[in-house]
């Protein structure tokens with residue numbers, strides 16, 4: 186496992202971090218996005234989408250569970266597993282996303298932990314005060330061995 190950490194001091198910096206991050210993502214990547222309510226998960230995903238060249242406005246997938254954006258360099262699948270807490274066995278066809286040709290971002294991944302592939306990137310956003318966030322990125326598995334996120338952060 187490799188780990189990188191950084192800090193952001195505004196909404197814009199977190200969005201920019203998402204955009205920088207997009208430069209290294211590849212088809213089949215799975216990004217688990219952890220952090221409390223309102224910490225900046227959608228902000229990060231918006232930057233990632235922008236970096237992939239997606240023009241559509243990214244909205245929180247809370248009510249739809251999955252939103253798909255297909256107009257960029259790679260498809261982006263944005264999932265929110267929060268509501269699956271009460272129905273963990275519901276099969277939403279996760280594998281098709283995880284093994285597909287897009288990048289999957291999962292918010293609240295703890296609610297589908299049995300479905301999550303061993304190889305994944307975990308991005309953790311922590312609120313330090315009103316505008317400061319600590320972000321840690323952990324790379325798990327051989328799929329990410331040659332990916333140097335340090336370069337783009």
Ligand SMILES: Nc1ncnc2c1ncn2[C@@H]1O[C@H](COP(=O)(O)OP(=O)(O)OP(=O)(O)O)[C@@H](O)[C@H]1O
Nearest residue numbers: 193194195196199222223224225226227228316318
């Ligand atoms: N450094 C920062 N990075 C990101 N957001 C920040 C930062 N500082 C302040 N904010 C504010 O925090 C909020 C983050 O909202 P956002 O919708 O991205 O969070 P979220 O984690 O996706 O929320 P939810 O859990 O409801 O989906 C925004 O209001 C934003 O202006």
